[in-house]
Each structure stands twice: as C-alpha cells, then as structure tokens.
Amino acid sequence: MLFSDVVSRAVLRVKMPPKKPKSAGKKKPKGQKAPSPPPIELPDHPEEIFPVVLTSVTQELFACIADEDVTSESPYKLLKKADIIEDMKTRAAVSDFSPAKQKVLDYPEDEILLVFDRDFVYGTCFYLVVTLEAKELLITPPQPEEEPVEIEREVSKTPELKEWISLGSEVEIENESVRETREKLGFMLRVQRKARAPVCFSDRNASDDKHGNLGCPSYEDSRFSIKWIQRDCGIQAAPTVQSSSAQTQWKCRKNMCSQYKPREFSEEEKDNILQSERMKEFCNSVVLRMLVALQQEEIMNVFHDDWKALGTSPEDGDCSGKDCAELMLYQSFTDQKYSKDRKISCINWHPTIYGVIAVAFTEKKEQRPKELTSPDVRPSHIVFFCFSNPYEPQLLLECPDDIYSFQFCPSDSNIIVGGCRNGQVVLWDISGHVTHLQRAQSSGKKVSANTDTFELDDNKESKTPVVRLCAVSAVESSHKAPITDVQWLPPTFEVTRMGIPVENKYKTSVQVVTCSPDCSIMFWDVRLPKLLNQPASVRKQSPDQKAEMTPFSVPDTFKHLDRTWKPLCRVLLPNIKTSGEYAPLKFNFQNYTCNENTDRIPEEADEDDESSEIPRDFSQLRLPSDKNLTTLEDVNTKLYIGTEDGEIVYIDWKLEKDESGRLHSTKPLNCFSVHSWLVNTLPRSPFFKDVILTTGGWKFAIWQEGVMDGPIIVSPSSERACTVGCWSLTRPAVFFIGKDDGSIEVWNLLEKASEPIQVHAHVTTAKITSITPWIASPKQHFLAVTDELGVIHVFEIPKKLCTPSKNESLNLKIYFELEKTRLEDYLRREALWETEQKEAKELTNQMPPKPLQKADDTHLKEYKEYLVLEESIMKADTQEA
Amino acid sequence: MAEVEETLKRIQGQKGVQGIIIVNSEGIPVKTTLDNSSTVQYAGLIHQLVMKARSTVRDIDPQNDLTFLRIRSKKNEIMIAPDKDYFLIVIQNPSD
Numbered sequence: 012m013l014f015s016d017v018v019s020r021a022v023l024r025v026k027m028p029p030k031k032p033k034s035a036g037k038k039k040p041k042g043q044k045a046p047s048p049p050p051i052e053l054p055d056h057p058e059e060i061f062p063v064v065l066t067s068v069t070q071e072l073f074a075c076i077a078d079e080d081v082t083s084e085s086p087y088k089l090l091k092k093a094d095i096i097e098d099m100k101t102r103a104a105v106s107d108f109s110p111a112k113q114k115v116l117d118y119p120e121d122e123i124l125l126v127f128d129r130d131f132v133y134g135t136c137f138y139l140v141v142t143l144e145a146k147e148l149l150i151t152p153p154q155p156e157e158e159p160v161e162i163e164r165e166v167s168k169t170p171e172l173k174e175w176i177s178l179g180s181e182v183e184i185e186n187e188s189v190r191e192t193r194e195k196l197g198f199m200l201r202v203q204r205k206a207r208a209p210v211c212f213s214d215r216n217a218s219d220d221k222h223g224n225l226g227c228p229s230y231e232d233s234r235f236s237i238k239w240i241q242r243d244c245g246i247q248a249a250p251t252v253q254s255s256s257a258q259t260q261w262k263c264r265k266n267m268c269s270q271y272k273p274r275e276f277s278e279e280e281k282d283n284i285l286q287s288e289r290m291k292e293f294c295n296s297v298v299l300r301m302l303v304a305l306q307q308e309e310i311m312n313v314f315h316d317d318w319k320a321l322g323t324s325p326e327d328g329d330c331s332g333k334d335c336a337e338l339m340l341y342q343s344f345t346d347q348k349y350s351k352d353r354k355i356s357c358i359n360w361h362p363t364i365y366g367v368i369a370v371a372f373t374e375k376k377e378q379r380p381k382e383l384t385s386p387d388v389r390p391s392h393i394v395f396f397c398f399s400n401p402y403e404p405q406l407l408l409e410c411p412d413d414i415y416s417f418q419f420c421p422s423d424s425n426i427i428v429g430g431c432r433n434g435q436v437v438l439w440d441i442s443g444h445v446t447h448l449q450r451a452q453s454s455g456k457k458v459s460a461n462t463d464t465f466e467l468d469d470n471k472e473s474k475t476p477v478v479r480l481c482a483v484s485a486v487e488s489s490h491k492a493p494i495t496d497v498q499w500l501p502p503t504f505e506v507t508r509m510g511i512p513v514e515n516k517y518k519t520s521v522q523v524v525t526c527s528p529d530c531s532i533m534f535w536d537v538r539l540p541k542l543l544n545q546p547a548s549v550r551k552q553s554p555d556q557k558a559e560m561t562p563f564s565v566p567d568t569f570k571h572l573d574r575t576w577k578p579l580c581r582v583l584l585p586n587i588k589t590s591g592e593y594a595p596l597k598f599n600f601q602n603y604t605c606n607e608n609t610d611r612i613p614e615e616a617d618e619d620d621e622s623s624e625i626p627r628d629f630s631q632l633r634l635p636s637d638k639n640l641t642t643l644e645d646v647n648t649k650l651y652i653g654t655e656d657g658e659i660v661y662i663d664w665k666l667e668k669d670e671s672g673r674l675h676s677t678k679p680l681n682c683f684s685v686h687s688w689l690v691n692t693l694p695r696s697p698f699f700k701d702v703i704l705t706t707g708g709w710k711f712a713i714w715q716e717g718v719m720d721g722p723i724i725v726s727p728s729s730e731r732a733c734t735v736g737c738w739s740l741t742r743p744a745v746f747f748i749g750k751d752d753g754s755i756e757v758w759n760l761l762e763k764a765s766e767p768i769q770v771h772a773h774v775t776t777a778k779i780t781s782i783t784p785w786i787a788s789p790k791q792h793f794l795a796v797t798d799e800l801g802v803i804h805v806f807e808i809p810k811k812l813c814t815p816s817k818n819e820s821l822n823l824k825i826y827f828e829l830e831k832t833r834l835e836d837y838l839r840r841e842a843l844w845e846t847e848q849k850e851a852k853e854l855t856n857q858m859p860p861k862p863l864q865k866a867d868d869t870h871l872k873e874y875k876e877y878l879v880l881e882e883s884i885m886k887a888d889t890q891e892a
Numbered sequence: 893m894a895e896v897e898e899t900l901k902r903i904q905g906q907k908g909v910q911g912i913i914i915v916n917s918e919g920i921p922v923k924t925t926l927d928n929s930s931t932v933q934y935a936g937l938i939h940q941l942v943m944k945a946r947s948t949v950r951d952i953d954p955q956n957d958l959t960f961l962r963i964r965s966k967k968n969e970i971m972i973a974p975d976k977d978y979f980l981i982v983i984q985n986p987s988d
Contacts, residue, residue: 273932274920284922286893289977294899297973297980300960304971305906308986314964 060145061114062135063125069107072098073125089122114141338755338771338794338806344368344396346404350801354777356415358797360785362424364448366398367405368795370803371429373413392477393417393429393439396803397451405451407477408439415495422502422519426537430494430525436484436535436576444476484535484576490527496597497525503602506534508580510665512648522579524600528655530592532664533578582664584652593682594655599693599703600664601647601716651714653690657707659683659714659722681719685712692736692781698743698820702827706736711748713760715827720838723830727765737782741792741813743820749779753798757812761822774804784808896923908985910968915939915979922978934970938981942974 065073073090095108095115108115115123124140217223276284284290307313353372361367371393391413395406410429414437417429425442441448500506500522505515515521523535584593652660661681686707696702701716711733712722731750739745744760748767753775756767777799785793792808896914903912904925911926911934919939924931946958961972964986973980 273936274918275932276920276922281922282893284916285896290922291895293975293978293980294895297975298899298902300973301903301971301980301982302906304960304962305903305909305982305984308969308984309907312986 062138344803354799355797371414430497432493434490438482492529526595528594532582595652597693657686706733751778910983913981
C-alpha cells in the first residue's frame with residue numbers, strides 16, 4: 012500500500028534523519044557531532060549518501076539485483092571494497108562506481124553499505140553509504156533503543172530483586188487489563204478528487220429545499236419535571252427619589268445680615284440739593300397736597316365714631332324695654348313655722364351652692380317687751396332656703412340661742428360660725444348635708460312637677476334635716492353681752508396671742524373675730540392649743556362620745572373645742588378721751604391678700620411638718636408655736652369699729668405690754684362721732700381696700716383709711732333712719748342703703764352725690780334689717796333683702812346696676828381724692844378760722860375801751876368833714892343859681 | 893434754598909405739626925426739623941414703605957401712581973407726599 016510506504020518513510024525519516032549518502036557531515040542528535048554544516052552543493056542528497064546507478068550487469072556482478080537480492084525489506088548489502096576497486100579497475104570508466112571512486116578509496120573499512128532505494132529518494136536506485144557512522148547507524152538502528160534500556164537496567168540494579176509472590180492479584184490484573192481482541196485496523200482515507208481543484212460556490216435559498224433548514228424547537232420533556240424550589244435571582248433597586256441640584260443666578264442681591272450705618276449727605280451736598288431746580292419744583296408741587304391734608308386733620312377727626320360716643324355709659328345705652336332699670340323681685344322666702352314673729356338678723360348666701368341662702372332668725376322681744384305674754388320658747392335656728400323651694404327650709408342649724416351674726420368659713424364652706432345672744436360662739440359643720448342641699452337645689456323643680464310625691468313632701472316637711480352644733484365656746488370665757496358681729500379671718504394670715512399677725516401655713520381660715528357690746532373684741536382659734544392636756548382625753552372620749560352622738564349624727568370636727576373653747580386673745584376698747592370704753596356693734600378689718608411668699612412657705616413646711624397635706628380635719632390642727640411662724644409685716648391690724656353711741660373708732664388690735672408686763676390694748680387711734688345713733692353696718696368697698704361705708708342714725712358716711720381727719724363723704728341727713736348699707740359687688744360707685752321704712756335706696760356716687768339715683772320705696776312694710784348682694788352667675792346678680800317681718804326678698808339687680816361704667820373705678824378714685832382734698836381744705840380753713848377767732852377774742856379782751864373811743868373819734872371827724880363838704884356844695888349851688 | 897425754607901415755614905405754621913423731613917429717592921434725608929437719630933430712622937423706614945405702596949398701586953394699575961400716603965397711629969399721624977425725586981414727610985398730632 013502506498014500509505015504504508017509513506018508511513019514507513021516518515022518513520023524512517025524520523026528515526027534516521029542523518030541518512031545522508033556519502034557525506035562526511037552527520038546530523039545525528041546523539042550529539043557527538045556538531046550540527047551538520049550547511050549542505051555542500053551536492054544536488055539533493057546529503058554527504059554521507061552517494062547515489063549510484065547500477066546497471067544490471069553490475070547488479071549481477073555484485074549479486075544485488077533489484078528486487079531479488081535486495082528488496083525493500085532488506086535493502087542493505089555490504090559490498091567489499093576490494094571488489095569495488097577491482098571493478099573499477101577492470102571496467103574503468105564504464106564502471107558504475109567510477110563517480111564514487113574517490114569516496115570508495117577513502118572509505119576506511121573493507122565493506123561498504125549499499126542501500127537499495129526503491130523509491131528513488133536520492134534520484135537513483137541505489138546509494139552508497141560513505142561514512143562509517145552512517146553505516147553503523149543504518150545497520151544498527153534498533154540498538155540505540157536497547158541501549159538506554161540497558162543503561163536503565165544497569166542503573167536500577169541496585170535494589171535487590173525479590174521474588175514475586177503471587178497473592179492472587181494476577182487474576183485481577185488479567186481482568187482489568189485491556190487486551191485487544193483483534194488486531195488494530197488501520198484505515199487511510201483519501202478523497203478521490205485532486206487537491207487544489209477550482210471550486211465554484213453559489214447561493215441557495217434555505218427555504219427552497221425542504222431540508223434546507225432544520226429547526227429544533229424546544230419542548231417540554233414529559234419524562235421528567237424538576238420543580239424549582241429555590242432560585243437565586245438578582246434584583247436591582249431603582250430609587251424613586253431622585254435628588255438633583257441646580258444652580259441659579261442670584262439675580263436679586265440682598266444683604267441678609269449686615270451692620271449698617273445710615274447714609275447721610277454732607278452739608279455741601281445738602282446745600283447743593285436744596286438749591287437745585289428739582290427741589291424747587293418738588294416743593295411747589297407737594298406743598299399744596301400737604302397743606303390740604305394738614306388742614307383736614309385740624310377740621311375734624313374722621314375716625315371718631317359718633318355712634319359709639321353717644322352711649323358712653325351703659326345706663327344710657329341700655330334702653331331696651333326688657334330690662335328694667337330697677338330692682339326686680341325675683342323671689343321671696345318665708346316660712347311660717349320659723350319666721351313668724353321673728354326678724355331676721357343676718358343673712359348670708361352660700362358661697363358655693365347656687366341659690367342657697369341662710370338666714371338667722373331672732374326674736375323681736377327687745378323692742379316690744381309687752382308681748383311677753385306669749386313667751387316664745389321655740390328653739391332658734393339658722394334656716395337654709397333654696398331658690399327651688401321658697402317655702403320650705405332645706406336645712407336647719409340648731410342654735411342654743413338667737414344668733415345675731417354668722418358667717419361661712421371662707422376656706423371651707425361647710426363650716427359656719429355664729430355669735431349668740433348669750434355671748435357664746437357656736438360652730439356648725441354641715442358637710443354631711445351638703446349633698447342634700449345640692450340635691451334640693453337641683454331637683455326642687457322636679458319635685459313640684461311630680462304630683463305623686465307631693466303628699467310625701469308634706470310629710471317630709473317635718474323631716475327637714477337639722478344640724479346640731481359642733482362646738483360652742485366656754486360660757487365663762489365668752490362675751491358677756493350678745494355677740495353682734497362675727498367674722499372669719501381670711502386664710503392668708505392668722506394672729507398670735509399677742510395679736511401679731513403671722514402667716515397662715517395651711518391657707519385655711521382658722522380664726523374668728525367676734526365683737527360684743529361688752530366692750531371687747533375677741534380672737535378665737537378653731538384649732539386646739541398644744542399646751543393643754545385635754546387633747547388626749549378628748550380623743551379618748553371621742554369614740555365613746557361618738558357612740559353617744561351618732562343618733563344625732565353630729566360631725567366631730569370641732570369636738571375638741573366643745574364647751575372648752577377659749578378665746579385666743581382679747582382686745583379691749585378703751586375710750587380715747589374718757590376712761591370708759593366703747594361698746595362695739597360692728598367691726599371691719601382689712602382683708603389681707605398674701606403676697607407671693609411661696610418660696611418661703613415650703614421650706615418651713617418641711618421644718619415643721621406635722622401634717623403633710625392641707626388638713627381638712629380641724630381636730631388635727633394644732634396651734635403652732637409663735638416662733639415658727641413668720642410675722643407678716645404688711646398686714647393692716649387696724650380695725651374700724653362702729654359703736655353703740657354712733658362713734659367710729661379706729662384701733663389697732665395688737666396688744667402691747669405696759670410697765671407691769673401685762674398685756675393690754677392700745678388706745679384707739681381715732682374716734683369720730685358722725686352718726687347720731689348706733690352704727691348698723693360697716694362694709695368695706697370690694698374695689699377699694701381702704702374705703703368703708705358706715706351707716707347709722709340719719710346719715711351714712713364714707714371713710715378712707717389713712718385719712719384721720721374724718722369721713723371723706725358724709726351724706727345729707729335723711730328723713731328716715733338708715734339701717735343697713737352695702738356696696739355693690741360689681742360697680743365701685745354704687746351702694747345700697749336700707750331704711751327703716753322698708754325702702755331701699757340705690758346710690759351712685761359718680762352720678763349724684765347728694766341723693767340716691769333710685770329709691771325703691773316700700774319694698775317691705777317693716778324695717779330692713781340686712782342687705783346682701785350676691786353674684787350667682789355673670790348674668791344673675793341678686794340682692795337679698797331681709798326685714799323685720801322675717802321675709803327674705805331676693806331681687807335681681809338690673810344690668811345697668813351691675814355693669815360698671817367706663818373707667819368707673821378710676822373716676823371714683825379721683826372723686827375720693829377730690830373729696831379728701833376738700834375735707835382737708837375744710838379742716839384747714841376751720842382750724843384757721845378757729846385761730847383767727849381766738850386771736851380776735853384775745854384782742855377784744857385786751858383792749859375793750861380804746862377801740863370804742865377810737866371809733867367815735869373817727870366817726871366825728873368824718874361827720875364834720877361831711878358837713879363842711881355839704882356846706883361848700885350848697886354854697887356853690889346858690890352861687891351858680 | 894429760599895423756596896424750601898418758605899415751604900417749611902408754611903407747613904410748620906399748621907396746627908399740631910411735630911416734624912418735617914425731606915428725603916431723596918434713595919431714602920437719605922436732605923432737610924429735617926427733627927433730631928438726627930429720629931430723622932434717620934423715619935427716613936429709612938418710611939422710604940421702604942413708600943416704595944412698597946407705590947409698587948402696589950402701580951401693580952394694580954400701571955397707569956396709576958401714588959400721590960399721598962397717610963399713616964394714622966394712636967399718638968400721631970404721618971403724612972407722606974411722594975414725588976419723582978423726593979418725598980416730604982410730615983408728622984402731625986391730630987386735634988383731639
């Protein structure tokens with residue numbers, strides 16, 4: 012086969028690259044020699060090989076006939092050199108070996124290799140191998156393979172060869188070994204056509220032929236299905252918010268913060284400007300406008316509201332027909348059982364519950380002793396009425412005797428203090444009945460509508476709750492005469508035994524002041540003094556007593572005081588001029604409002620902490636020791652007192668120590684006798700802290716604290732006696748005067764100072780005993796008027812009398828100032844006039860006769876002169892005539 | 893100069909006039925009868941107000957222009973007469 016020839020030739024070529032005929036150079040990589048020099052200009056055959064053409068004769072001669080002796084399998088033939096030389100000699104030029112003559116001669120050995128070259132590799136059928144090395148190589152080609160193996164064997168001979176023991180691995184090896192079952196087949200493939208033939212390409216549409224294109228669509232293989240449980244996937248989030256910035260031109264340049272100085276012109280510049288033409292024109296054009304405007308201002312005020320100005324005072328403006336300008340009767344209260352043949356001595360509105368009034372009934376015995384035939388031994392009561400039920404009392408407070416005066420405690424409206432006719436001070440606690448009162452007030456209307464329960468109400472009448480008194484003062488330490496006035500000290504301060512005002516820690520009213528015509532004023536403290544040992548015993552007794560008292564359900568708020576109550580301090584009223592004393596009927600002290608001393612108070616509370624929270628339980632309160640409390644310097648400790656004789660006494664209640672160390676009251680600072688009769692009321696103006704109204708006798712007077720000379724305003728004497736006076740709560744200049752003929756006068760100082768603006772004649776037929784205003788709601792102002800018949804009239808104050816006019820208090824202040832100055836002037840003038848009178852008297856006493864004579868002389872002189880004059884005139888007349 | 897003086901005298905002669913200031917278009921006082929600090933204060937503040945008022949009037953109607961501005965306060969009244977180059981400010985105490 013041709014393939015094998017090619018392969019064998021390639022193999023041969025690989026194995027034997029240095030096969031060069033008859034050339035000296037060698038290309039054997041065995042490396043003994045340097046790489047072959049560049050081939051000498053021998054035509055296409057190496058040096059070692061010398062191609063020779065052998066004729067058939069030569070072939071027969073040397074027994075190397077082609078394809079007989081020498082075949083492709085065994086192409087080598089060794090020829091003897093001697094033979095070749097002989098041949099050459101014999102045949103000389105004809106010999107085939109003649110071209111190789113020299114080579115042969117040069118050949119060292121005796122035998123030269125002749126190789127049959129069937130393929131004409133070097134152009135001839137045969138060639139001679141000229142060099143020994145080539146020959147060696149040709150003959151012994153397999154030897155070099157053996158040699159390295161021999162070398163290896165020689166090298167690795169050092170380990171001892173052991174006999175191999177067969178352990179049965181031969182079977183495994185045989186199994187595992189791969190053996191050829193048949194001989195390998197070799198194929199050579201060759202395309203029949205010739206290489207490098209011209210090719211012609213052409214286009215063909217793929218869709219022309221059915222098999223032009225083959226599609227492989229994807230399909231779901233039903234043989235298997237894999238469920239993807241987890242899959243990795245990547246997500247990129249694109250933000251919805253985009254921030255971008257732009258730069259703008261700063262067109263309007265503005266200085267945000269800078270320090271500046273005003274621009275001004277220099278003098279020259281100003282002059283220049285002022286002299287310029289523009290300035291002149293400007294002045295001319297502008298002046299007219301400006302003058303017009305200025306004049307407009309002068310002529311009238313365009314913004315003046317005439318309509319508003321018309322009604323400056325609410326009295327004038329409120330001309331609607333609805334509101335009457337007078338007091339309207341709202342309700343009357345009376346109770347047959349309690350008010351028969353009794354007069355009302357004192358009335359108070361309940362401070363917190365709307366529409367509840369408390370009145371104290373007293374006997375009218377003193378005035379008409381003739382009616383003693385039917386002695387009324389009814390127990391005295393303070394009766395509570397409420398608006399919803401004008402004929403039934405809601406609550407009764409039991410009293411040991413007639414109460415002339417009582418008051419609700421300002422800090423706790425359930426505590427009431429009252430002064431009795433026998434001189435005792437009484438305390439009540441109505442905390443248990445407050446809900447009843449509130450219910451009564453709110454549900455009163457419902458009761459009347461419901462006819463079924465109406466009968467029950469009649470029965471209930473007798474079941475009006477009665478509150479027994481909580482505590483009553485000790486008889487021996489009380490007043491000796493009826494207590495005519497009782498007042499609580501305000502919660503802002505309290506008073507020590509010396510009468511010195513000190514701060515009130517707990518801000519509750521704990522002290523009461525009473526006055527009585529037995530010429531004394533007493534301070535009472537509701538708390539228990541520390542020094543007495545009674546507290547323990549009282550407390551021990553209280554559970555027992557509680558058991559006793561429970562049927563009457565008296566709260567034991569003041570159990571500690573009952574029957575043992577003594578006054579804290581007693582102030583006597585020595586007469587300023589004589590040695591006697593005043594008999595006070597009413598008094599009035601200035602209400603002290605605490606200034607902001609809050610930072611002091613908590614400190615002291617921590618020091619002297621007896622009870623941490625504000626105690627409601629009066630029994631727990633103890634009189635603090637005087638040292639711990641701070642003295643309040645700015646409390647006005649002076650009292651105004653109205654006496655039985657119609658005098659107004661101004662006295663300081665602080666006690667002083669005299670030489671013997673005993674405490675006694677100071678002399679009063681002032682005393683005025685304005686009223687001809689006893690002083691009834693002494694109310695202080697709610698607007699001006701130093702203005703007091705006093706009523707008594709035929710006049711009333713207004714006093715200002717600080718003005719020691721007398722009342723700043725005295726009313727003209729009226730026909731009827733003034734029995735009560737009270738200030739309006741909302742208008743500084745308005746007050747109400749009650750008369751003994753049952754009429755009420757309404758005075759407004761700013762309108763008319765000499766007469767009342769309104770007179771409600773005959774409100775009742777009897778003397779008016781007390782008037783108390785009250786603000787129940789901003790729209791409802793009430794005036795409670797009580798009389799000697801035991802009836803309470805509640806009036807509604809009209810709006811006109813409620814709402815203050817513009818700047819009323821200011822105007823009133825000015826008015827008072829005016830009055831004050833007038834008074835001072837008057838007094839000064841009086842004093843002056845007195846001194847003048849005195850002087851005049853003295854003068855007349857000194858020189859009684861002289862002035863008479865002098866007078867006569869002068870008279871005579873004058874008469875004489877007159878006569879002379881008369882004569883002269885007569886003469887002149889006659890002469891003329 | 894004489895014109896200005898005469899103008900000022902006429903205006904000063906009116907009842908209740910408290911002060912007069914002449915200010916140029918930039919707000920710099922040119923002539924005044926008040927003290928320097930008050931003048932400077934009035935000039936600065938009123939100038940801004942007049943500019944604002946004028947621009948307001950002209951924004952509403954470009955054909956229009958501000959002729960007079962009066963500010964009435966509790967204590968007094970300030971009257972401003974603007975012109976092309978200057979303003980005249982007069983402070984008056986009204987009659988009542």
